[in-house]
Amino acid sequence: MNYTSIKEIDSLKKWVTQALKIKKNPLKNQKLGKNKTLGMLFFNSSLRTRLSTQKAALNLGMNVMVMNFTSEGWTLEFEDGAIMNQGASEHIKEAAEVVSQYCDIIAIRAFAGLVDKEKDNAETVMSGFLKYATVPVLNMESATGHPLQSLADAITMEEHKTKHRPKVVLSWAPHPRALPQAVPNSFVEMMQLQTEMDFVITHPEGYELNPEITKDSKIEYDQDKAFENADFIYAKNWSNYKEYGKITNSDPNWTITAEKMKLTNNAKFMHCLPVRRNVIVTDEVIDSENSIVIEQANNRTYSAQLVLQKILKKLEKRK
Amino acid sequence: MNYTSIKEIDSLKKWVTQALKIKKNPLKNQKLGKNKTLGMLFFNSSLRTRLSTQKAALNLGMNVMVMNFTSEGWTLEFEDGAIMNQGASEHIKEAAEVVSQYCDIIAIRAFAGLVDKEKDNAETVMSGFLKYATVPVLNMESATGHPLQSLADAITMEEHKTKHRPKVVLSWAPHPRALPQAVPNSFVEMMQLQTEMDFVITHPEGYELNPEITKDSKIEYDQDKAFENADFIYAKNWSNYKEYGKITNSDPNWTITAEKMKLTNNAKFMHCLPVRRNVIVTDEVIDSENSIVIEQANNRTYSAQLVLQKILKKLEKRK
Amino acid sequence: MNYTSIKEIDSLKKWVTQALKIKKNPLKNQKLGKNKTLGMLFFNSSLRTRLSTQKAALNLGMNVMVMNFTSEGWTLEFEDGAIMNQGASEHIKEAAEVVSQYCDIIAIRAFAGLVDKEKDNAETVMSGFLKYATVPVLNMESATGHPLQSLADAITMEEHKTKHRPKVVLSWAPHPRALPQAVPNSFVEMMQLQTEMDFVITHPEGYELNPEITKDSKIEYDQDKAFENADFIYAKNWSNYKEYGKITNSDPNWTITAEKMKLTNNAKFMHCLPVRRNVIVTDEVIDSENSIVIEQANNRTYSAQLVLQKILKKLEKRK
Structure with a gap:
């Protein structure tokens, strides 16, 4: 289960009810995330999303690894078949497959560039992770959705x-x-x-x-x-x-x-x-x-926690 | 209880004695910080303060969220009534109120600019957080105090x-x-x-x-x-x-x-x-x-741990 | 025990066997790292090393403090006897001794500059930490080795x-x-x-x-x-x-x-x-x-975990 778009909500009414239940007792599911790792990859600035998503994961007992991708990691290439003799040091294929091995869930923040409409609509970064990651992907604001x-x-x-x-x-x-x-x-x-x-x-x-x-x-x-x-x-x-x-x-x-x-x-x-x-x-x-x-802004924590909780429960069932 | 100035020490002698006691057994109060979150917000570089305060929080069993505010978040506006059509993306009022919802204690590092004496003496950043934060604030070096x-x-x-x-x-x-x-x-x-x-x-x-x-x-x-x-x-x-x-x-x-x-x-x-x-x-x-x-430098850990411990105990009483 | 070079492997065969054993049950030694802190200091970009080493430490139950040294801390001076009236704000001697007090193990990433062969071969950064740190040092890629x-x-x-x-x-x-x-x-x-x-x-x-x-x-x-x-x-x-x-x-x-x-x-x-x-x-x-x-890339976790485990066991014996 990914959460990259509102389309993945099967029943908004149910989800809202569940989130409000979490809000009343946010530490109830602290064992659910034990020994699970959330990798948070930022391609852009973030305050609320950064802290509320992290807080949600901690409420669930998860480990969190935060990474500012562009400054701390490598510039990524997203085009298939590219001859990588320019700026980008790593292809999204390797990056996504590799990070999937260290994390149980990957959360991505990657804004629209607002220059190339087609590229933004194609959700280059998010789609790249969705295509190549082997673990659930969480949208922390992409080119076209939040x-x-x-x-x-x-x-x-x-x-x-x-x-x-x-x-x-x-x-x-x-x-x-x-x-x-x-x-x-x-x-x-x-x-x-x-x-x-x-x-x-x-x-x-x-x-x-x-x-x-x-x-x-x-x-x-x-x-x-x-x-x-x-x-x-x-x-x-x-x-x-x-x-x-x-x-x-x-x-x-x-x-x-x-x-x-x-x-x-x-x-x-x-x-x-x-x-x-x-x-x-x-x-x-x-x-x-x-x-x-x-x-x-406060409800950002419970929104993230509901989604993480749903993903963690699916991961548990898969075992 | 905040800790933004030496003035908040009621009895230096007692505090020093208590800190030395913590130093002898730093893991004694590991349950005190359980499920409590320290948000560390850096507006400037830091080595000792960054690591010792984090270590102190971990010794108390707290969760820690670290954020380099200026590079990872948004530029803040501190003036009330400002028409925000310039560089700053977010007002301290929202920033402080929002972060207060994700953290039990907020620690701030914000140096003097050394250009405008009045502004530095007014402690623009620290005062802004003190004014608008709804949780205790910890000074990790402000314009006029450390x-x-x-x-x-x-x-x-x-x-x-x-x-x-x-x-x-x-x-x-x-x-x-x-x-x-x-x-x-x-x-x-x-x-x-x-x-x-x-x-x-x-x-x-x-x-x-x-x-x-x-x-x-x-x-x-x-x-x-x-x-x-x-x-x-x-x-x-x-x-x-x-x-x-x-x-x-x-x-x-x-x-x-x-x-x-x-x-x-x-x-x-x-x-x-x-x-x-x-x-x-x-x-x-x-x-x-x-x-x-x-x-x-080693005692920085115990100094921070004493202050965090005092704040956590007050938070506990409040319940 | 440090791990700064392949030379520190006494029996490669044994180490590989042990690592493969860890891979089968990576959470087995979760108590070994309890209340131990790994300080990860980055002087250069990192994706795999950053996340896999952190993951390895978490698997062992350790606390992790991550720091991008050059952007978040101070520029270091490595020469003994230097008159520090230029760019560098802090000498490696203080930096290494101080960080050693907050961490049980220090991991360092510092690439070759590729300008001065002698300086790179001297492993300026890594040697500085090895000389002055009072806790084990882990090489997360240095000038001449990974x-x-x-x-x-x-x-x-x-x-x-x-x-x-x-x-x-x-x-x-x-x-x-x-x-x-x-x-x-x-x-x-x-x-x-x-x-x-x-x-x-x-x-x-x-x-x-x-x-x-x-x-x-x-x-x-x-x-x-x-x-x-x-x-x-x-x-x-x-x-x-x-x-x-x-x-x-x-x-x-x-x-x-x-x-x-x-x-x-x-x-x-x-x-x-x-x-x-x-x-x-x-x-x-x-x-x-x-x-x-x-x-x-996946085995980077188990490689790091084996080394951390060996270091932690030595630290335990020392008590």
Whole structure:
């Protein structure tokens, strides 16, 4: 069992219930991970993912080996058949097969490059590990998805919803740097699994996410209209998908303000963090009682722990 | 309970006695830290602090998560109300609150920048964590203090003193690079808690430390005179505090030599390390039997372990 | 007991047998390393060594502290008597003595600089630690040797040999960057301990390894001839030893191809990894059934575990 995409969740409802059970008693399964090793390979920076995934593994009694791949290891080649007389010292085939021998589970973080859409959509790094690793692979944010984040988001919404069928809005917001679409992609995919929530995506025209991901999810270009009656506002910037990796809009009118929050049904404010204050969202909103960004980050531990637990149980059965 | 400054020591005598007890049996409290996690966040390089604090935590049975914040995480913004459209990706508020959810204790290392005195005195990083963290914070050397070092120094002097009221001299010495005042500051503060030691600071005129720290501690500008009858010579460079962060003196006559040590009462030689040989101190002195710099570094483990132990015990009571 | 060179193996046959026993039951000695700490200090990049040595220590129940010395610590001075007013902040004497107080075993990785042959042959870093450390030292690849790798190679050959007296060929192959001689050096030294194997080294004329290491090992400049009847082909690039650190040959005819493998006795293909595909060896060869490079990397865990186990047992006796 891998966990590289929201698609691997068979029943979101069940998973959320299980995660909330873990949260109540996180040390209950401390024997499950005994003598099992999680290898965490980072190709990019990480704070929450780094620490929460590690914490989840420790809660399960696992050993953890952390490695910043690019600075501490070797540059990898991902193309099959490459004549490796340039920069890369090692092929993903060897790297993945070798690391699989030292670890029971491999967790990978490898962002989109935002230069070559095709390459990012092909998930070069993640696919390479999936193809060649001989142990389960965990996605700690890849070029096009961040399923541990979105699972934590689902857990958080379950905890904070106040009515049967809440309205959830994913709102684009401006940002000074070009960011990947991984978080909104997985959020959209997760929302598509929600059976008792209404979902709207709002962003400037031209900022459409990959239509193969959004499918028939509702898009509303008027942010104010989208916010009406919303119970959850999930803010996130992403760079342009059509004009790939470009910033074609930095309109400060899309910043989430207290005024805009007034349009909602006293909505909770969410963001995956790190967040640019007073660019994505004003201090007033993120510091308000309705902001649940810290709880969201906390649930990263239980999201990771649920997934690790599921993988460990499958590994146990295999014996 | 935090440990960010020498001021948090209620009774230095008691603390030193307790640390020496830990040193005799460092694994005695291995259950105290079980399922507790120490998060070590480094904004600067570290050898002794990195390994000794980690070792102390392991001796207590804790889990340790180490993170080099600047290279592995995100650049932090420390100013409240900042419009974050520049370099920093995350505000200290979120960072500290989030990490507090994954760790039971957070240890921070963040040196002085030595450019802006006011900013350094405000302890931007440490204060930010103190303000927003919801778990105890441990100072692994901040802009203006290094209290784990000075506690280790007190332990070391207790072990090596040979008479009732020893004379301790903190001596400035030259160095090719501008260094912070953190170590001498905390050493001075620790010495001010010593009731049975005489204390003299010696340095070139103009190299006074922050007078709010030195208070009425004795200053002697004539190094030779200061060394007379000394039982401990604690050498350390610091950059100019008045002409903030500048090197205004690099007089090799301030180097600690065997000749100068002859002026003392067969004094022990101390330094917090890393030390520039033949600049701060000659090989002859640091390699002599009277040099106790290695023992000093060893006591870093017990200094950290005492503090962690105290924090863990308070956490336990809180339950 | 240190393990810094193949010379420290008293009986290769015994060691290989013991390692294979560990491989069958790697968690058997989990109590041996309890409360013992392995400090892993990296002066260079590492993937296999980093993870396999760590895994070996975890299998033995040890605590592990990993440190990238150059980026996370201080630049070291290795010369005795140096006036340290330049780049280096700390002398190896203090560094090694201090780290010895926090760790029960110190493992070091420090590559050849390939600029100054004398300095590399003097093993500046490794010798410094050996001279000043007060605990056992483990070589995780030094300027002139990689004995954990060669021990793993011996284990792998033992598992894959199909006849009593196999022929083993160490073959140079081209590479775009200048590489150290550490791996071939230790491989040669290990092969000299093999009593039931025939050994030939093949490389272009002028690419002789240090004759003090190769001694009377057979050298054959004709690669084709060397491959005849070979049972193991061990490919490895190294830079020129005479014209020290230079690349004086990059002849693609030395690449290991399927055609060349046909000259052998259905030989197994070996390489220490990372390997440049289609430069050192063609995809066809490394992807063939006869390639045992992944098994080789797997045996790095058992090679390290055997050595750590031996050291831990000696430490225990000392008590």
